Amino acid sequence: MxxxxxxxxxxxxxxxxxxxxxxxxxxxxxxxxxxxxxxxxxxxxxxxxxxxxxxxxxxxxxxxxxxxxxxxxxxxxxxxxxxxxxxxxxxxxxxxxxxxxxxxxxxxxxxxxxxxxxxxxxxxxxxxxxxxxxxxxxxxxxxxxxxxxxxxxxxxxxxxxxxxxxxxxxxxxxxxxxxxxxxxxxxxxxxxxxxxxxxLHYTAGEALGELALSAPPESKFLTISMDEYVKKYEKASQCIRPRDLHLDTPARTVTCRNLCGATGDMLRIRLPDGRRRRLTVREGARLQSFPDWFEFQGSENSQFNQIxxxxxxxxxxxxxxxxxxxxxxxxxxxxxxxxxxxxxxxxxxxx
The missing domain is CATH 3.40.50.150 (Vaccinia Virus protein VP39)
Incomplete structure (x- = not known):
């Protein structure tokens, strides 16, 4: 894989x-x-x-x-x-x-x-x-x-x-x-x-490559309470497939809300060890088709909003x-x- x-x-x-x-x-x-x-x-x-x-x-x-x-x-x-x-x-x-x-x-x-x-x-x-x-x-x-x-x-x-x-x-x-x-x-x-x-359409996995399998130092992981919130959110919304980022298909729509909002709608990656983390700025940018040489300015939240x-x-x-x-x-x-x-x-x- x-x-x-x-x-x-x-x-x-x-x-x-x-x-x-x-x-x-x-x-x-x-x-x-x-x-x-x-x-x-x-x-x-x-x-x-x-x-x-x-x-x-x-x-x-x-x-x-x-x-x-x-x-x-x-x-x-x-x-x-x-x-x-x-x-x-x-x-x-x-x-x-x-x-x-x-x-x-x-x-x-x-x-x-x-x-x-x-x-x-x-x-x-x-x-x-x-x-x-x-x-x-x-x-x-x-x-x-x-x-x-x-x-x-x-x-x-x-x-x-x-x-x-x-x-x-x-x-x-x-x-x-x-x-x-x-x-x-x-x-x-x-x-x-x-x-x-x-x-075939490009998938999230093809876009993120090795980034999707790693946890850089700045990674922000979902806490136990956030995991519980997500579970309740998906149950209440009758979500058939978890809202994690699935690497074998194109991503769902990338928005300011699901890039940096601590909500059940958040785009997140499930690592091989089972932990889930939020996307990084570069990962969000790749999903939007920005090349890696394109550098965003400002705070992390500002960059997420720009993307x-x-x-x-x-x-x-x-x-x-x-x-x-x-x-x-x-x-x-x-x-x-x-x-x-x-x-x-x-x-x-x-x-």
Whole structure:
């Protein structure tokens, strides 16, 4: 088992090292505004596909991580609809905060003061990129359809076609089952990325390799009382399979909560001697498809939060390649640009 994990681990690490090499900076490369940028997971995928990115993020640690690894600008700023951004960007991307439809939200849609979408929409309206792309949780389509429709309607009023899909990161080389909503506003001719041509999905064991069999000095083990809590949690939730990290399958969704929260939902590794420990920062990063050279800044909890909130870079690169193909097609066939027809604007939300 150990030798198989090590062999496949090298295969996985080689894969992400190859896919996420940063391209040499080309001053003529398309420029991307990265809003609510976090630590740069979205940007890493775009930089690896040949774009230039400039990030805007309010958290200092995340900005430092972004600059340290991507060697580009990331401005520490609390974005508002009036925020000035760089001119001349071909693309705007981002993961706007989504409190308005969360369980604890005020359900006020675009009028919620904590909502990042008015800021995102304002940037699209003022800077008129050739394409805008945002990421959010899949529940946005189901918990509050009216809210999502507000956003789509606003983008369509700016004369964009609007399309969306729920993409699973595991289909793009990420060793994690992570479904997220991606929405694209474009000028015609957009094509979603094809799934990575892998015979099997990468597993957590292939991603973690020998790390999953060891206990580094900084390991944090579950206590007896935590083990009891987990047991009661799984019984109460009728959990059929323990919530431990299973090395023979892709991981379940990596989040801030299950990386560093002391809860029954916590991602944890069961060692050969039976002890269970929390994941390390590097293990969480690998499950998100960050290469080992990507170094996170700040406290451990800050790093966990950066990882859990990030768009997996491998999935980001798949999207970035589609964006690059779209831009090239737009440049080579400008006459094909058309206005969204009326029947397209009157979109039906049949989920």
């Amino acid at each position: 150990t030798s198989k994990i090590l062999k496949n681990q090298l295969h996985y690490l080689d894969f992400i090292e190859q896919e996420l090499l940063l391209c040499p900076k080309q001053p003529t490369a398309p420029l991307v505004i990265d809003m609510f940028a976090g630590c740069g997971g979205f940007a890493l995928g775009f930089e690896a596909a040949g774009f230039r990115t400039i990030g805007y993020e309010m958290l200092a640690d995340a900005c430092t991580t972004y600059r340290h690894n991507l060697h580009t600008s990331c401005y520490q700023i609390t974005l508002t609809p009036a925020s000035d951004l760089v001119d001349g960007a071909d693309v705007i991307i981002g993961g706007p905060p989504c409190q308005p439809f969360s369980v604890g939200g005020n359900q006020r849609g675009l009028k919620d003061s904590r909502d990042g979408f008015p800021t995102f929409l304002s940037a699209v309206e003022r800077y008129r990129p050739k394409l805008a792309l945002f990421e959010n949780v899949r529940g946005m389509l189901f918990r509050n359809q009216a809210y999502f429709q507000e956003i789509v309607n606003a983008l369509q009023k700016f004369n964009y076609f609007v399309e969306w899909q729920i993409l699973n990161a595991v289909d793009y080389g990420v060793p994690q089952r992570r479904e997220r909503l991606f929405c694209v506003a474009h000028q015609g001719g957009w094509k979603w990325p094809k799934k990575t041509n892998l015979s 859990g909130n990030a768009v997996p870079p491998l999935l980001a690169k798949a999207l970035a390649r589609s964006v690059m193909a779209y831009l090239n097609n737009l440049e080579n066939s400008p006459s094909e640009k058309v206005n969204p027809p009326a029947q397209y604007i009157q979109l039906s939300f049949d989920f």
